[in-house]
Amino acid sequence: MPGTNLTREEAQTRAALLDVQSYTVDLDLTTSETTFASTTTLRFTSREVGASTFADLVGADVHEITLNGRSIDPATAYADSRIQLDDLAAENELVVRADCTYSHSGEGLHRFVDPADDRVYLYSQFEVPDARRVYTTFEQPDLKSVFTFNVTAPEHWKVVSNAPTPTPTTLGGGKAVWNFPATKRMSTYITALVAGEYHEVQDVYEGKHGTIPLGHYCRQSLVDYLDRDELVKLTRAGFEFFEDAFDFPYPFEKYDQLYVPEYNMGAMENAGCVTLRDEYLPRSRQPRSFYEFRCSVILHEMAHMWFGDLVTMKWWDDLWLNESFAEWACYHAEVEATEFTDSWTGFANARKQTGYRQDQMPSTHPIAADNYDLQAVEVNFDMITYAKGASVLKQLVAWVGLDPFLAGLRQYFKDFAYGNSEFTDLLSALETASGRELEGWAKEWLQTAGVNTLAPQFELDADGNYTSFSVAQSAHPDWPTLRRHRIGIGLYDAQPTADGGTRLVRRESVEVDVDGASTEIPALVGKKQPDLLLLNDEDLTYAKIRLDERSLATLISGLSTLEDSLARALCWGAAWDMTRDAELAATDFVRLVLANIGSETDAWGVTRIPTYAAQAVSMMTAPEHRAALSAEWEQGLRTLLEAAAPGSDAQLTFARTYAGAARSKAAVRDLVALLDGELSFEGLSVDQDLRWTLIGGLARNGEADERIAAELAADNTISGQERAAAARAMQPDAEAKEAAWQAAFVDAGTPNETHRSIVLAFAPSGQDEILTPYVDRYLEAADTLWDHLGTHKASVALEFGFPRVLASDELLAKVDAWLESTPAPPAAKRYVLEGRADVARFLAAQRRDAQAG
Ligand SMILES: [Zn+2]
Numbered sequence: 001m002p003g004t005n006l007t008r009e010e011a012q013t014r015a016a017l018l019d020v021q022s023y024t025v026d027l028d029l030t031t032s033e034t035t036f037a038s039t040t041t042l043r044f045t046s047r048e049v050g051a052s053t054f055a056d057l058v059g060a061d062v063h064e065i066t067l068n069g070r071s072i073d074p075a076t077a078y079a080d081s082r083i084q085l086d087d088l089a090a091e092n093e094l095v096v097r098a099d100c101t102y103s104h105s106g107e108g109l110h111r112f113v114d115p116a117d118d119r120v121y122l123y124s125q126f127e128v129p130d131a132r133r134v135y136t137t138f139e140q141p142d143l144k145s146v147f148t149f150n151v152t153a154p155e156h157w158k159v160v161s162n163a164p165t166p167t168p169t170t171l172g173g174g175k176a177v178w179n180f181p182a183t184k185r186m187s188t189y190i191t192a193l194v195a196g197e198y199h200e201v202q203d204v205y206e207g208k209h210g211t212i213p214l215g216h217y218c219r220q221s222l223v224d225y226l227d228r229d230e231l232v233k234l235t236r237a238g239f240e241f242f243e244d245a246f247d248f249p250y251p252f253e254k255y256d257q258l259y260v261p262e263y264n265m266g267a268m269e270n271a272g273c274v275t276l277r278d279e280y281l282p283r284s285r286q287p288r289s290f291y292e293f294r295c296s297v298i299l300h301e302m303a304h305m306w307f308g309d310l311v312t313m314k315w316w317d318d319l320w321l322n323e324s325f326a327e328w329a330c331y332h333a334e335v336e337a338t339e340f341t342d343s344w345t346g347f348a349n350a351r352k353q354t355g356y357r358q359d360q361m362p363s364t365h366p367i368a369a370d371n372y373d374l375q376a377v378e379v380n381f382d383m384i385t386y387a388k389g390a391s392v393l394k395q396l397v398a399w400v401g402l403d404p405f406l407a408g409l410r411q412y413f414k415d416f417a418y419g420n421s422e423f424t425d426l427l428s429a430l431e432t433a434s435g436r437e438l439e440g441w442a443k444e445w446l447q448t449a450g451v452n453t454l455a456p457q458f459e460l461d462a463d464g465n466y467t468s469f470s471v472a473q474s475a476h477p478d479w480p481t482l483r484r485h486r487i488g489i490g491l492y493d494a495q496p497t498a499d500g501g502t503r504l505v506r507r508e509s510v511e512v513d514v515d516g517a518s519t520e521i522p523a524l525v526g527k528k529q530p531d532l533l534l535l536n537d538e539d540l541t542y543a544k545i546r547l548d549e550r551s552l553a554t555l556i557s558g559l560s561t562l563e564d565s566l567a568r569a570l571c572w573g574a575a576w577d578m579t580r581d582a583e584l585a586a587t588d589f590v591r592l593v594l595a596n597i598g599s600e601t602d603a604w605g606v607t608r609i610p611t612y613a614a615q616a617v618s619m620m621t622a623p624e625h626r627a628a629l630s631a632e633w634e635q636g637l638r639t640l641l642e643a644a645a646p647g648s649d650a651q652l653t654f655a656r657t658y659a660g661a662a663r664s665k666a667a668v669r670d671l672v673a674l675l676d677g678e679l680s681f682e683g684l685s686v687d688q689d690l691r692w693t694l695i696g697g698l699a700r701n702g703e704a705d706e707r708i709a710a711e712l713a714a715d716n717t718i719s720g721q722e723r724a725a726a727a728r729a730m731q732p733d734a735e736a737k738e739a740a741w742q743a744a745f746v747d748a749g750t751p752n753e754t755h756r757s758i759v760l761a762f763a764p765s766g767q768d769e770i771l772t773p774y775v776d777r778y779l780e781a782a783d784t785l786w787d788h789l790g791t792h793k794a795s796v797a798l799e800f801g802f803p804r805v806l807a808s809d810e811l812l813a814k815v816d817a818w819l820e821s822t823p824a825p826p827a828a829k830r831y832v833l834e835g836r837a838d839v840a841r842f843l844a845a846q847r848r849d850a851q852a853g
Pocket residue numbers: 269300301304322323326
């Protein structure tokens with residue numbers, strides 16, 4: 001019983017048998033509020049007459065199947081999400097008439113009614129295998145085809161797909177039909193349909209290869225927040241950069257970007273029809289890191305138009321390459337073509353950390369995973385795919401050089417345009433362009449899992465000069481690969497400043513290749529030991545770094561005096577790694593953050609590092625230190641908030657973090673006073689988002705009372721509903737907790753984004769007693785949650801609903817017993833295993849912290 005699974009072998013067999021000529025997809029969106037009519041006409045050839053194969057269609061009510069004019073009984077041919085097709089001719093025409101169901105999980109064709117004005121919005125989301133929830137497909141990336149969509153919808157709607165939008169034909173009765181022209185050749189997973197009462201604006205990009213129409217779309221209730229000028233500016237900058245860097249014209253006819261509600265991910269690279277989560281059109285003040293990230297998302301999807309959409313992986317084995325490349329390309333373009341010129345620092349402070357974390361989980365896997373079926377893709381599609389992959393591509397660029405890298409890419413786009421390829425095709429293009437052998441490199445970096453640690457080893461003479469220097473490389477015993485790294489080594493000294501302080505200035509930096517367990521660095525012998533010696537200066541490689549004793553002392557006293565933002569990011573990262581590895585006490589890390597974060601200037605540094613410290617306070621502090629350190633953290637944030645420059649990102653971040661840290665009566669009073677306008681900080685606007693954050697802080701303390709309902713009455717938007725649901729879930733109240741549990745783990749009908757808000761809010765620290773019964777309930781639910789909630793919502797519930805906050809040896813024992821006997825599928829077990837690994841790490845960190853003074 002394949003269920004909705006599909007194996008690589010089945011896909012290979014089908015691709016060897018078939019070529020797809022065309023799809024014609026007729027959709028009627030006017031039939032009901034729960035279902036829509038879907039008729040697919042699929043023309044394809046078979047290399048073997050008389051052979052059998054199958055088409056894919058999930059969860060449909062199939063009325064009629066016709067193959068080559070022969071009627072097939074759906075009752076026998078449609079089972080288990082597949083339509084059996086026998087006795088194929090050389091040329092075939094398959095017609096399937098069905099009703100399909102709108103989703104509320106963000107998978108397939110999602111339907112949303114805006115509570116602000118009751119308008120209806122639909123959008124599709126198909127990656128990895130969900131086009132088959134909307135029409136009949138051969139659901140695999142290497143059976144590319146052209147697609148003709150004919151869509152019947154209410155006449156006042158906008159209807160957008162991959163091909164340019166036609167003028168609709170009125171059908172009477174308030175309906176119209178949009179007969180789209182055929183698309184370019186593409187894979188099913190990047191086809192798309194967006195329809196509803198969307199607001200539309202049109203601009204153009206005039207480039208060296210011609211004009212590209214640029215559409216932007218959003219809900220009517222968000223029109224005020226569509227910052228069109230900025231979005232168009234970024235989009236134009238992206239096209240100018242990529243058309244030049246890739247030396248290949250944009251491969252589709254137009255470029256629409258549609259900001260859609262209740263979206264699961266950041267965005268999706270549907271060819272010429274990119275969907276993005278509409279939280280990217282914020283109604284309240286956001287820090288610069290938000291805009292830096294939004295810019296990276298816009299450029300990431302644009303890079304996919306070439307890498308992914310024009311040239312597509314044969315099978316999901318190369319999904320990592322698709323994503324890693326788009327990640328690398330978006331940060332590269334951001335630096336080269338936008339105002340966010342230090343976004344590699346932001347990458348180091350935020351995104352890259354998620355890769356390090358994922359790679360130290362028991363569930364880690366090689367970047368190039370063996371995705372033998374769709375279930376394996378579910379297990380292997382994570383931050384290894386994105387963050388580690390992009391970091392390793394950055395290392396590859398350092399290894400071969402940027403120009404040869406780009407030259408190889410250009411050839412690759414020309415050779416495989418509108419077709420499919422495998423990683424080895426890219427590798428040989430890069431080998432030709434760079435003249436470097438890359439097979440060995442690919443083996444050690446892509447086909448093995450785990451992160452290396454680099455540490456300095458040296459001896460000094462009486463004058464404090466190095467008499468020997470080497471870089472030691474190590475690896476976790478479970479993932480023992482040592483790799484070749486190209487790294488910088490920076491020597492930083494404290495220098496006096498005009499105002500009587502000091503600053504850390506780079507004296508010099510050397511670039512070297514590290515190989516094996518120990519690499520001698522003769523270039524440093526005879527040099528005076530610096531105040532701070534920084535391995536992986538410039539962040540070229542992907543590795544954890546360690547600091548020698550003197551450097552660590554320098555960092556603790558003067559991290560914020562480091563001038564270079566990327567060097568600071570590496571120091572923050574090293575300190576956080578050491579805390580997570582129980583080598584630095586959580587108390588010391590929290591004090592490091594309190595002492596230095598007020599001067600941090602990197603956009604991501606300012607907003608992300610306080611979240612690491614908050615985690616250290618609540619999860620990694622020894623129980624006997626926790627109350628005192630929580631109070632120190634709360635008070636420290638209050639002081640930072642007071643001292644922050646009016647209107648700065650730091651001020652906004654400290655206000656948000658303070659709301660999350662508030663425990664004492666005084667702090668709770670502050671939150672109330674901020675909400676009621678009795679306390680204010682110059683330049684800090686208590687806007688709608690911040691109001692909800694403050695209410696969340698009150699709710700967590702059981703002090704929100706009637707405020708949640710009152711705020712929702714004043715803000716009856718989907719964001720308001722989601723924030724209210726989160727605030728209710730946070731309350732230390734048995735009834736509220738039970739209601740949140742039902743919505744998150746039991747009721748499969750909770751809309752996806754509301755569901756996510758509740759799960760994230762469910763288990764704050766400091767509510768141990770009320771949360772304890774939910775350990776058993778979580779594990780029991782985890783047995784069957786995957787099927788009950790579906791892939792996306794189940795993964796959210798299992799990952800973020802794991803009771804990490806109750807870290808204890810008893811919890812570990814319960815989880816171990818569950819792992820022994822559960823019938824849960826590997827994709828579900830993986831999240832429980834990861835939660836367990838976090839808890840084990842927290843307990844080790846707590847023991848380390850217990851030794852701190
Ligand atoms: Zn992507």
